[in-house]
Amino acid sequence: MNITDVGHLTSDADSGEDKMLKGAKREKKTVWEVAEFYTQAFERDIKKLNILFPDIFCKATEHIKEQIELVKKLEKKGFTYFAGGNVYFDVSKFKDYGKLARLDLSREGQARVDQDKNKRNKYDFGLWFTKSKFQDQEMKWKSPWGATGYPGWHVECSAMSMKYLGEKFDIHCGGMDLIPVHHTNEIAQSEAVTGKKWVNYWLHNEFVVMNSGKKMSKSSGEFITLAVLEEKGFSPLDYRYFCLGTHYRNPLMFSWEALEGAKNSFKKLVEKVLEFKDKGKVSKKYVSMFLKAINDDMNTPQALAVMWNLVNSKLSKGDKYVTLLEFDRVLGLGLEDVKKDKIPATVVKLAKERLKARLAKDWKKADLLRSQIEELGYVVSDSADGFEVKKS
DSSP states (O other): EEOOOOOOEETTTTTEEEEHHHHHHTTTTTTHHHHHHHHHHHHHHHHHHOOOSSSSOOEEEHHHHHHHHHHHHHHHHOOOOEETEEEEEGGGGOOOTTTTTTTTTTHHHOOOOOOOOOSTTTTEEEEEESSSOOOTTOOOOTTTTTTTEEOOHHHHHHHHHHHHHOOOOEEEEGGGGGGIIHHHHHHHHHHHHHSSSSEEEEEEEEOOOOTTTTSSSSTTTTTOOOOHHTTOOOOOOHHHHHTTTTTTOOOOOOHHHHHHHHHHHHHHHHHHHHHHHHHHOOOOOHHHHHHHHTTOOOOOHHHHHHHHHHHHHOOHHHHHHHHHHHHHHHHHHOOOGGOOOOOHHHHHHHHHHHHHHHHHOHHHHHHHHHHHHHHHEEEEEEETTTTEEEEE
């Protein structure tokens, strides 16, 4: 997993404000402090969401040498030019430029605004800058191109990916907004260096979309963090379950009502897991159905449907339990670790008093005790054995 902690511009097209500088000024920190703060926050959120932590978590600031070497190789192969103190990639030298995004360079060129005057072609992109348009640029390194400078942000990902995964690898992920420029430029510089196909499969996710119809982003002003969800009573795994309900290539329509629905569904699933917990055998039939869904371009909504079919099936509780754990190796909902809530003694005492009131047909007192239990954050229901208490 790449951490692109070198300051780069708010636009993929080498234009706009410097994100790091903007954040540093806003938060009254150095750009290095901003980078480290958000890297640590990102690591914490990954763990909370039960995302498997990458074996290699590499930072662009720690791979400047590799980035310089990549630019030098491109320079040696004739894919670059030096202008205004900066090194640029010449897209006219790369015949398949724009193939991932299916760009028609003759018709779509006007989309890039605020162009760098040093560029020969509006699609050319910076590989190394020694002339920053920001006087207070903090992140700078020595390079073969004269003054100190910094890499263009496209080169970061290619250099780190090729170092750890080789000159060709299977899967590259990212948001769909990265297709037209960032991933297009990554392909150009990587394949120009190696002379062969770089990535076999590109998996691009759609955006989280707010009620207003805008994508969730800082620039739109509509941005919700995991910490905000937790403050509102949602667990990170409630949100993970919510995300699994939409295919990654479809927009994820966010609303608090939809998240509440996901929370309730996940809560029911946890209750079923606790109910089923027993020894059993994995159902080959349901695993086959689950794999068919998940192997169909990661169709997680269909995989969840298979999961609920299993829950409501006539299989034994033990077979359901161990099969759900098999599914959870993919879903990552932490089902193996769920435990029954430990009910406080105070709540149990109130529930017992309520049972006595019910047996005595003192309905008014029973209702009052139910309300007191609910105020403490629990719900009580009647059962064949007397009562059952759960966290609300």
